[in-house]
Amino acid sequence: MNSVGEACTELKREYDQCxxxxxxxxxxxxxxxxxxxxxxxxxxxxxxQKAIKEKDIPIEGLEFMGPSKGKAENxx
Amino acid sequence: MKIWTxxxxxxxxxxxxxxxxxxxxxxxxxxxxxxxxxxxxxxxxSGKLHSHRLLSTEWGMPSIVKSLIGxxxxxxxxxxxxxxxxxxxxxxxKSSNISFTNLVSVDxxxxxxxxxxxxxxxxxxxxxxxxxxxISVSSxxxxxxxxxxxxxxxxxxxxxxxxxxxxxxxxxxxTASARGSMRTSMAAAAFVEK
Numbered sequence: 001m002n003s004v005g006e007a008c009t010e011l012k013r014e015y016d017q018c019x020x021x022x023x024x025x026x027x028x029x030x031x032x033x034x035x036x037x038x039x040x041x042x043x044x045x046x047x048x049q050k051a052i053k054e055k056d057i058p059i060e061g062l063e064f065m066g067p068s069k070g071k072a073e074n075x076x
Numbered sequence: 077m078k079i080w081t082x083x084x085x086x087x088x089x090x091x092x093x094x095x096x097x098x099x100x101x102x103x104x105x106x107x108x109x110x111x112x113x114x115x116x117x118x119x120x121x122s123g124k125l126h127s128h129r130l131l132s133t134e135w136g137m138p139s140i141v142k143s144l145i146g147x148x149x150x151x152x153x154x155x156x157x158x159x160x161x162x163x164x165x166x167x168x169x170k171s172s173n174i175s176f177t178n179l180v181s182v183d184x185x186x187x188x189x190x191x192x193x194x195x196x197x198x199x200x201x202x203x204x205x206x207x208x209x210x211i212s213v214s215s216x217x218x219x220x221x222x223x224x225x226x227x228x229x230x231x232x233x234x235x236x237x238x239x240x241x242x243x244x245x246x247x248x249x250x251t252a253s254a255r256g257s258m259r260t261s262m263a264a265a266a267f268v269e270k
Binding site for chain 2: 001002003004005008012015016019020023024027028029030032035041044045048052057058059
């Protein structure tokens with residue numbers, strides 16, 4: 001699956017792989033010891049935000065919360 | 077304004093369906109979804125996972141239309157907010173269009189839960205609220221859209237079944253190759269011992 005920004009597709013794939021594994025193997029089993037994919041997400045996010053601005057996609061009312069903002073920081 | 081609702085039972089446990097729902101795209105039943113991006117993801121103080129996603133869709137306009145209006149403008153966008161509660165075993169998904177909001181708004185809500193009587197199955201309840209701006213043709217257009225939403229909902233369920241089979245096949249392949257390499261190393265160990 002591609003990203004909205006063509007340049008972000010590889011970063012997206014790396015992040016998705018990490019997330020899907022954590023989601024099925026940890027999160028759904030109640031093991032919420034923290035998100036191991038934070039770094040990958042940050043890099044992917046920077047790319048996506050840039051692409052959205054460039055393409056003028058009308059995202060309103062969606063706050064771009066980085067992974068460190070407003071999150072329940074469990075020990076990781 | 078029209079409200080369309082439906083209920084469906086998947087013959088799979090809630091964890092399987094939820095995992096598949098998070099990886100729903102790409103799939104052959106929804107070829108128009110060409111991009112999915114996570115805009116935000118976080119766990120709230122009660123342990124629920126929130127995800128905000130952007131879906132890019134391309135409706136296969138004839139190339140002459142694309143060359144006239146520009147390829148970028150043939151894409152439409154949908155934003156999606158999902159909440160997964162691993163303790164209560166619920167996944168709620170809300171989506172709405174962010175393109176053409178001056179013409180139409182389509183809001184969908186899906187809830188996946190374990191089936192109350194058969195816990196190894198999952199029940200999906202979904203609803204869509206459609207409103208078309210402008211008065212005279214709106215109920216006809218809304219009727220048209222309702223049929224599309226209903227047939228898309230079927231496609232959506234088929235899509236999840238497809239993703240679930242794919243994930244199961246990947247697990248089997250991985251297990252088979254792990255068994256294969258275990259046998260090889262056991263045989264090698266036995267040979268060395270001799």
